[in-house]
Every structure is written in structure tokens, then in C-alpha cells.
Amino acid sequence: MAFTTLLALLLLTLGASASPAALDKRQTTSRYCSSTTSLCYLQITPRAASIPTFRIAVPDGASVPFDTVLEIIAPVAVNWAGFAWGGSMSLNPLTVAWPNGNKATVSSRWSTARTMPGTYSSATYKTLSTSRNATHWSVEVACTGCSKWSGGQLSTSSINTFAWALSRTAVQQPSSASSSFSIHNNVGMFSSELKDAKNPAAAFSSYIKTATG
Ligand code: HEM
Numbered sequence: 001m002a003f004t005t006l007l008a009l010l011l012l013t014l015g016a017s018a019s020p021a022a023l024d025k026r027q028t029t030s031r032y033c034s035s036t037t038s039l040c041y042l043q044i045t046p047r048a049a050s051i052p053t054f055r056i057a058v059p060d061g062a063s064v065p066f067d068t069v070l071e072i073i074a075p076v077a078v079n080w081a082g083f084a085w086g087g088s089m090s091l092n093p094l095t096v097a098w099p100n101g102n103k104a105t106v107s108s109r110w111s112t113a114r115t116m117p118g119t120y121s122s123a124t125y126k127t128l129s130t131s132r133n134a135t136h137w138s139v140e141v142a143c144t145g146c147s148k149w150s151g152g153q154l155s156t157s158s159i160n161t162f163a164w165a166l167s168r169t170a171v172q173q174p175s176s177a178s179s180s181f182s183i184h185n186n187v188g189m190f191s192s193e194l195k196d197a198k199n200p201a202a203a204f205s206s207y208i209k210t211a212t213g
């Protein structure tokens with residue numbers, strides 16, 4: 001009995017020290033409709049005010065590959081925020097963004113290991129809007145190449161897993177999309193159908209066409 005207790009304590013201690021920044025799975029999702037963009041989004045509301053809100057939108061009735069929309073609304077203490085379209089750090093398109101003055105830089109990345117992701121030319125972006133005030137910066141982008149990739153794709157009918165990351169350390173060259181940056185302070189993951197992200201296809205593509213970043 002005493003040995004079992006000791007073993008359990010040992011395992012607990014090892015487990016705790018092996019995961020300094022645990023993968024956060026506590027965010028909730030909902031459908032958010034914006035009066036500014038007139039799109040509706042699958043919104044990921046974080047459990048803490050220090051973590052960004054992420055919103056994604058997709059066209060209804062389309063099959064992959066289709067363009068996707070991502071909005072990141074981050075507290076100013078966040079110096080880069082990343083979104084993983086396939087739910088992990090490696091082998092899926094990563095959308096990484098950081099503030100650059102009153103605008104934002106959007107960087108397309110891909111990693112094969114848990115080291116700084118390289119740039120990824122198979123996904124391209126159009127910036128739809130950016131904003132910055134005393135408390136937050138935000139950026140909204142359309143991505144061509146984030147719904148299907150080598151080894152995976154989004155599902156329009158069943159559950160998808162997404163992930164995010166953030167860092168509070170400034171990137172090295174804020175104006176450059178190929179800047180290097182430091183490892184995250186927080187990472188999180190969530191799963192959801194795309195139902196809440198769907199928009200009539202015509203309205204979706206016309207918003208992307210007319211938005212002027
Ligand atoms: C300098 C850049 C980066 C380094 C050195 C790095 C390193 C690592 C390491 C060592 C882990 C595993 C241990 C841990 O959880 O802390 C990890 C996990 C993770 N990273 Fe990164 N990372 C970087 C950038 C990014 C970016 C840009 C994203 C974009 C979303 C990202 C997303 C994740 C996620 C979601 C996890 C947890 C799930 C998983 O392991 O796949 N990372 N990273």
C-alpha cells in the first residue's frame with residue numbers, strides 16, 4: 001500500500017515537471033455574427049483574458065480546397081499568435097501573426113518538428129482588416145491553402161481539431177513575414193464541426209474580394 005502511494009506520488013511529480021505549459025483544452029466555441037463584416041464565424045473564446053480570441057469562417061456547400069477566413073483578436077501583451085489548421089504544431093498549415101505598428105504581419109508557416117516553423121508557400125494570404133488600440137491588436141485574413149494540405153484537410157461534416165499558440169516575446173523583425181521568433185508561452189487545442197463557421201458562398205467570396213485590409 002505504502003509502495004503504491006509512493007509510486008503514485010513519483011508519477012505525479014514526474015508528470016507535472018514534464019509539462020511546464022500544459023496543452024490548454026478549456027476554450028469554448030460558439031457562432032458569432034459580425035455586423036461589420038456581415039460574416040458569421042466559429043468563435044473560440046478563451047478561458048482567460050490574456051489569450052486571444054480566434055474566429056474562423058468558411059463557405060457553405062463548398063468542398064475542399066476552399067478559402068478560409070481567420071480573425072485573431074489578441075491582447076497587446078501577445079507578441080505573436082499562431083493558428084494550426086490541423087490541430088498540431090507539425091505537418092499542417094500554421095497562420096502566424098504579430099503586430100507591426102498599427103498594422104499586422106501575417107506569416108505562412110509549416111513545421112516538420114517542434115522547432116521554429118519555416119515559411120510555407122502553399123498557403124497564401126490576403127489581409128482583410130487590421131486594428132490596434134490601447135488593449136488589443138487584431139487581424140483578419142483570407143487564406144488560400146489552409147483547408148487542404150499534404151496529409152490532411154478540413155472536414156465540412158464532422159469534427160475538426162484546431163490548435164493555437166501565443167508568445168509574449170517580440171519577434172525579431174516585425175515588418176518581415178519571414179522573421180524568426182521565440183517559442184510560445186501558451187498552447188491550446190479545441191475540436192469542433194465547421195457548422196458555426198459556415199456562410200453563404202457568394203457572400204463569403206464577395207467579402208474577401210472587396211475587403212481592403
Ligand atoms: C520558435 C518557434 C517554436 C518552437 C521552438 C516550438 C516548440 C514547441 C515544442 C518544444 C513543443 C512541445 C512542448 C510544449 O508543448 O511546449 C511545442 C508544442 C506545440 N506548438 Fe510549438 N513551437 C514553436 C512555434 C509554434 C507555432 C508558430 C505554432 C502555431 C500554432 C505552434 C504550435 C504548437 C502547438 C499547438 C503545440 C502543442 C501540440 C503539439 O505538440 O503539436 N508552435 N512547440
Ligand SMILES: *[C@@H]1O[C@H](CO)[C@@H](O)[C@H](O)[C@H]1NC(C)=O
Nearest residue numbers: 073131133134135136137138
Ligand atoms: C480595442 O480593440 C478590441 C479588439 O478589436 C475591441 O474589442 C475593444 O472594444 C477595443 N477597445 C476600445 C476601447 O475601443
